Amino acid sequence: MEKTYYQPADLKKFGDITQFQKEMGDNFFAWYGSVFKEGALTAREKSLIALAVAHAVQCPYCIDAYSTDTLEKGCTEEQMMEAVHVAAAIRGGASLVHGVQMMNHAKKLTQ
Amino acid sequence: MATLARQHNAFADPLAQVRLLEDESPVAGFADVVARAGLSPLRAAGLDVLQVNLGKQCNQTCVHCHVDAGPDRKERMARSVMEESLRVVREQRIPTVDITGGAPEMHPDFRWFVEQCRALGAQVMVRCNLTIILANKKYNDLPEFYRDHRAEVICSLPFYSAERTDRQRGSGVFEDSIKALKMLNAVGYGTGNGLKLHLVYNPVGAFLPGAQEELEKQYKTALLRDHGIVFDQLYAITNLPISRFLEWLVRSENYTDYMEKLVGAFNPAAVNGVMCRTMLSVGYDGRLYDCDFNQMLELPLHGDLPRHISDYTDAAMRDRLITTGQHCYGCTAGAGSSCGGTTV
Numbered sequence: 001m002e003k004t005y006y007q008p009a010d011l012k013k014f015g016d017i018t019q020f021q022k023e024m025g026d027n028f029f030a031w032y033g034s035v036f037k038e039g040a041l042t043a044r045e046k047s048l049i050a051l052a053v054a055h056a057v058q059c060p061y062c063i064d065a066y067s068t069d070t071l072e073k074g075c076t077e078e079q080m081m082e083a084v085h086v087a088a089a090i091r092g093g094a095s096l097v098h099g100v101q102m103m104n105h106a107k108k109l110t111q
Numbered sequence: 112m113a114t115l116a117r118q119h120n121a122f123a124d125p126l127a128q129v130r131l132l133e134d135e136s137p138v139a140g141f142a143d144v145v146a147r148a149g150l151s152p153l154r155a156a157g158l159d160v161l162q163v164n165l166g167k168q169c170n171q172t173c174v175h176c177h178v179d180a181g182p183d184r185k186e187r188m189a190r191s192v193m194e195e196s197l198r199v200v201r202e203q204r205i206p207t208v209d210i211t212g213g214a215p216e217m218h219p220d221f222r223w224f225v226e227q228c229r230a231l232g233a234q235v236m237v238r239c240n241l242t243i244i245l246a247n248k249k250y251n252d253l254p255e256f257y258r259d260h261r262a263e264v265i266c267s268l269p270f271y272s273a274e275r276t277d278r279q280r281g282s283g284v285f286e287d288s289i290k291a292l293k294m295l296n297a298v299g300y301g302t303g304n305g306l307k308l309h310l311v312y313n314p315v316g317a318f319l320p321g322a323q324e325e326l327e328k329q330y331k332t333a334l335l336r337d338h339g340i341v342f343d344q345l346y347a348i349t350n351l352p353i354s355r356f357l358e359w360l361v362r363s364e365n366y367t368d369y370m371e372k373l374v375g376a377f378n379p380a381a382v383n384g385v386m387c388r389t390m391l392s393v394g395y396d397g398r399l400y401d402c403d404f405n406q407m408l409e410l411p412l413h414g415d416l417p418r419h420i421s422d423y424t425d426a427a428m429r430d431r432l433i434t435t436g437q438h439c440y441g442c443t444a445g446a447g448s449s450c451g452g453t454t455v
Contacts, residue, residue: 074325
């Protein structure tokens with residue numbers, strides 16, 4: 001059997017985390033369910049945000065889960081990829097904006 | 112895309128599908144799960160709809176088709192079987208006849224059959240693939256024909272974008288479907304005057320339909336904004352793991368995951384509303400089934416019940432035991448699925 005750190009089948013076992021700490025696990029899943037309910041944002045909008053964040057945090061389980069979820073909620077492939085670009089832009093921007101810090105420091109050190 | 116029959120694919124044989132679904136199932140048995148939920152045995156609760164499948168011929172060859180329909184399929188209902196179906200509608204006072212196929216409009220006696228159903232006072236529902244209206248000049252007046260007979264028209268449109276629709280139904284299908292919907296709107300369908308136009312959404316792939324109401328909002332917004340099209344309701348239907356969709360699931364290595372997804376989404380509340388409880392399905396050859404899916408798997412009615420429309424007797428039919436299988440998970444997942452959309 002192939003051994004990898006990530007097993008796709010583990011996603012289905014997510015609920016098992018309560019085995020080692022029931023109260024916190026139960027609280028997490030109750031809160032998680034509440035977060036994704038229709039609210040000021042639609043469930044569809046939340047799903048697209050989750051897809052983007054899944055890419056930002058590079059969680060393969062979350063990417064699988066929210067690729068499926070966004071499809072189920074009627075998102076187009078174009079919308080899904082735009083969400084990923086939003087994540088990528090923020091990640092890229094987060095690096096680049098530190099360029100100002102680098103410039104500040106470099107300018108201070110140089111004549 | 113060719114039909115499985117034309118490809119001589121092993122899954123063209125319903126028995127091969129049943130073997131995979133039942134004998135090599137990766138998930139718990141449907142009957143056991145229903146029993147554990149305290150909902151066994153599953154019985155009919157009346158007879159509101161006679162669903163009549165006029166044949167397997169279709170102008171399209173959609174990748175997910177549960178009928179394995181296509182232009183090369185020549186199976187079609189004999190006039191004598193149509194007459195027997197009408198007899199049962201009349202004698203049993205069945206309120207609704209749901210006409211399906213293939214593309215039922217390709218049957219030479221389709222219009223006659225609709226007229227006869229209406230003459231009996233039955234409501235007629237037609238499962239229309241939309242593109243048939245444009246496929247040949249002789250079908251161009253179908254919107255007027257539907258209107259004149261007050262038929263409820265239920266049209267497949269798996270998504271409101273061309274890319275995803277064409278991927279499932281064939282190149283150019285979306286564009287023709289939009290034209291056909293405009294023709295239906297032009298004669299009054301979907302405009303709120305009682306001529307009902309419903310669209311059918313089904314996922315283009317191995318995932319479940321989302322909330323029907325939310326999808327309907329998206330469809331209504333997109334179709335009105337982009338094409339000026341209106342319609343009544345959206346029916347969100349789950350793809351059942353049979354025929355071409357099953358073949359694709361296996362070939363794409365999605366089969367086990369999809370079955371697990373269906374089982375994981377099993378909803379006891381959806382069991383009561385499954386369509387087989389209030390309908391009877393007639394195959395092109397007159398054989399009787401609990402639903403169109405059982406028909407395609409050639410799973411007959413339970414026990415000693417009549418197997419053919421010409422042998423129909425009412426006594427045991429309205430509360431008959433339903434024949435179930437692993438494919439039934441498709442109708443009980445999430446908010447449920449039926450020919451009329453969600454059931455919960």
